[in-house]
Amino acid sequence: MQVLTMLIPISLILGGLGLVGFVYTLRSSQYEDPDGDSQRILSDQWDDHPKP
């Protein structure tokens, strides 16, 4: 049962990380344009360096 003292905090932290990640994507408007995002990945415009 000693393993539980490790596993429970780990599962909680991983779940929490997922939630924090979701909150971040929501706050930074990443769900505003799903169609556009799926098309932008095909563009080679910023392949060499990120958009300044």
Place this chain on the structure above:
Amino acid sequence: MTVAISRQAPSACPACVAAPSAEAIAARAEALKDTRIALSLPTIHCSACISAVESALNAYPGVKDARVNLTLKRANVDAEMSVDPSDLVGLLEGIGYEAHELDVATIQSTATDKAGRDLLMRLAVAGFASMNVMLLSVSVWAGAADATRDMFHWISAAITLPAIGFSGQPFFRNAWKALSAGRLNMDVPITLAILLAVVMSVWETALSGHHAYFDAALTLTFFLLAGRYLDHRTRAVARSAAEELAALEVPRAIRLTDGAEETVAAADLRIGDMVLVRPGSRCPVDGEIVTGTSELDRSLLTGETVPVAAAPGQAISAGEVNLTGPLTIRATAVGQDTSLHRMADLVAIAESGRSRYTSLADRAAKLYAPGVHILSALSFVGWFIYSQDLRTSLNIAAAVLIITCPCALGLAVPAVTTAASGRLFRKGMLIKHETALERLATVDTVVFDKTGTLTEGTPVLSNLGDHSTADLEIALALAEGSSHPLSRAITTAARAAGIKPAQITDITERPGQGTKAKWQGQTVRLGRNDWIGAEAGDVTSAWLRVGSNAPVQFRFADDLRAGAAETITALKAAGKRVMLLSGDSETPVADLAHRLGITEYEANCLPQTKLATIESLSASGAHVLMVGDGLNDTAALAAADVSISPATALDAARVASDIVLLGRDLSPVADSLVTARKATNRIKENFRIATAYNVIAVPFAIIGLATPLIAALAMSSSSIIVSLNALRLR
């Protein structure tokens, strides 16, 4: 709206040069902030379009940042004040993309969907929390005992309490609102079940009991929030598309100050201002014509198709479209005081059809909520009498509430309306109101407006065959010298018949009258009856007179909207009563009714007459669908049980109606009635599934056999069955 004024570059605006203080103000505003420009791009569809549009816009001098949103088919541009939106539209059209400017103030409300984000956040919290709690619950169900079980329960409680406190708020708020108004809605049993489950579970945990319902409370919240979010999403999409339609008409006007033209926002016009209305544009104010002669198209206000002559001294109302010559107007009423807005007030007087309707979900809640509460209370009382044990009895009562909790019921309606609205959206219909589909399913009488609804509102020549080739050649030559809608109709029809224009000289257009020219030494004229010297008819017509010969009449009919005939046939085949109410005169209305096979029609209808007809139909027990586009239809649209307006309708009419038709074709109207009926049947089916599930599950709960595991399984499976049933609609 100060943006529109200060966007004017000082040097490009003679009025500002004349007034140095205004120039200073404009310069200061320019230094202070940038402007946002929104462009609608209906034809973009791929990544190549995105990068072409973005790089073109970003390369334009003065543009700071441009980003395309493909989902909304829109481009948002941050630019300096000096950038003129119409230049950007021209730029994009130059590289082959159709573009329209959108009114930023109108679309701002949907630019960030706050309520949607809020729901999504709560949904995410409930989802993540339920995953974690479920992980712990599975261990308990798998056989964790004693101290381990208690520890798992306590950790679950620590996750559940804050998660429910945050995620459950929409239900708690709605339930409180209903209770404080003395009503019951679906959120009351939901709230009670969630709270009772949490309180009972904490109590059980404190007494190191075997069963805790933390996972049930969380999954319940999660499923119900998913239903709410679907519902919200469907309507948000419809709302933003409807708002885009409104935003396409940027409310600008041309003000004349000491002879200089200045583009201002329509809201900034004052009484006494001189306003220039160019041919083809809509009058922004009520006023009096000062200079210019022209013809006015009043069809959106009154349904009349025959254009009205306009001359100095005559009154003009906001919303009328100027057809031929430029008009200068002195404003006598602006903004909210215009006749356009006063007529829209009729809408407020009409008892709205949608407020009379109780939604299926509310009706189900009215039966369901008291039922489960009584059942739960009875099982508590029964068990307390039988066992004299408060804890067991409360446990049973909570289990009954949780098992019966309307998880499937909460999904039953939104899952179906989402599927049905999506289907209709692809056919070009926007469902704006949440109960519109249910009301559409009950319709037995369909009332149509004529001009702009069953007809396109553009004239077509109807008696081409009656004329000699010589007359047609002269008429075509004269018509090509004018951009009047009737002239364009003659041109189109004559060209299609292979007529060549005659050789004419000295062609001049008299705005509001007609066109005059010389042909083989004779004067030839094409225009209005009083100018030509002919008798007025009640059909839209233009007259041709060669020298002193008798005038020749060119008659016009309104072009039928695509799909109009099919729609009427389909509606009649489905056994609906079809009526036509029009503000136009008897002959064109009778003619159209005859062509479409409509037997019940009424001409010369005032807005009040239309409203009264709809109300008397409703009073006699009919369920009325009103289809209309004009200002004279708005009251009738609001009073009908359900209403549809085409995208070309006036803003006021679109606001008053439940459904907006996006394409030019009318045929989705008949389809939508079928889809609505199917959707309503599916909703009722879902209610039956949910009830059947309760009938099976409740006895287990009452005799005390329901464990958290059974509750979780039953709840998830019924929710999934209901959602899958809704998907069958596609």
